[in-house]
Amino acid sequence: MAQGFFITFEGGEGAGKSTQIEWLAQRLRHLGRAVVVTREPGGSPGAEAVRHVLLSGAAEPFGPKVEAMLFAAARADHVDTVIRPGVDAGKVVLCDRYLDSSRVYQGMTGGLDADFMRELETTAVDGMLPDLTLVLDLDPKLGLTRANQRRGSNQADRFEKEALAIHRDRRKGFLSIAEAEPERCVVIDASKDVELTSELIWGALEERLPSLTKRQERRSDV
Template sequence: MGRGLFITFEGGEGAGKSTQIRRLADLLAKEGRQTLVTREPGGSPGAEAIRHVLLSGAAERFGPELEAILFAAARSDHVEQVIRPAIEAGKIVLCDRFMDSSRVYQGVTGGLDPAFMRALEKVTVNATMPDLTIILDLDPEEGLRRAVARRGEDTADRFEKETIAVHRQRRDAFLEIARAEPERCVVIDASRDEDTVAADVAAAAARTIAAHKQLVAPA
C-alpha cells in the first residue's frame, strides 16, 4: 500500500473550513478513496483534553508562550497517534487547522519569537508536513458574522472574542504564508457560495492527488 496524503485547511473564523472538509471527504469517499477527517487543537484523546483548556481561555492568563506549548503538545500527540499512522496506511487525511494556525495565532498575533515558534514546529510536526494546504480567505468582518450565526446562543471561544484588527492581521499572515510557500498552499476565495468554493477545493485536491503517483488508486 502506498503512502497517503495530508491536506490541511486554514483560514480565519467563519471561513467555512468544517463545511468544506466535510464536502471534500464526501467527494473522496464517492471516488472510493479512504479518508480520515480530524481537527486541531484536538483529534486524539490527549489533544482533545488540551483543546478544552485552550478554547475556554483558561490558559490565556499564562501568556502566549504557554499557549503555544500547549498547542504543540496537542499537535505532537495528534501527529503520532492519528495523522502519521493514517498516512502510512494510505489514507487521505483532511485536517481542520494545523501548523499554520500556530504560526499565525501564536507567532504573528501572539508576538512570539520566530525562532521559538520554528523550534516548536520542528519538534511537534516531526517531518509530517501537509502535501496541500487550502487557505479559505474571507474578510474578517464577514467571517465573524458567519461565526456568530453558526454559534447561535453558544459562548464565543477564546479566539472569536478578539478585535477586528487582530483578525485582519491574521488574514494577512495566512496570505503571506501562501505567498512564501506556493508549492504547498492554495488560496481560495471563501466569500462566494458554498458550491463554488467546494468546486475549487475539489480541483485543488485533485491536482495534488494526481501529482502523487505513489498514492494507491481507489479500488
C-alpha cells in the same frame, strides 16, 4: 496499498473549513478513498483535553508562550496517534488547522519569537508536513458574522472574541504564508457559496494532487 495524503485547511474564523472538509471527505470516499477527518487543537483523546483548556480561555492568563506550548503538545500527540498512522496506512487525512494556525495566531499576532515558534513546530510535527494546504480566504468581518450565526447562543471561544483588527492581521498572516510557500499552499476564495467553494477546492486538488482525484478500490474508512 494506496498512497496516503495529508491535506490541511487553514484560514480565519467563519471561513467554512469544517464544512468544506466534510464535503471533500464525501467526494473522496465516493472515489473509494479511505478518509480520516480530524482537527486542531484536538483530534486525539489527549489533544482534545488540551483543546478544552485552550478554547475555554483557561490558559490565556499564562500568556501566548504557554498557549503555544500547549498547542505544540497537543499537536505532537495528534501527529503520533492519528495523522502519521493514517497517512502511513494509505489514507487521506484532512485536518482542520495545523502548523500555519500556530504560526499566525501565536507567532505573528501573538508576538512570539520566530525562533521559538520554529523550534516548537519542528518538535511537534516531527517531519509530518502537509502535501497540500488550502487557505480559505475571507474578509474577517464576514467571517465573524458567519461564526456568530453558526454559534447561536453559545459563547465566543478564546480566539473568536478578539478584536476585528487582530482577525484582519491574521488574514494577512495566512496570505503571507501562502505567498512564501506556493508549492504547498493554495488560496481559495471562501466568500463564494458552499458549492462553488467546494469546486474551487476540487480544482486545486486536480491540479496539485492529480492521483488523489482518481477512483480507487473502495476500502473501509476510519
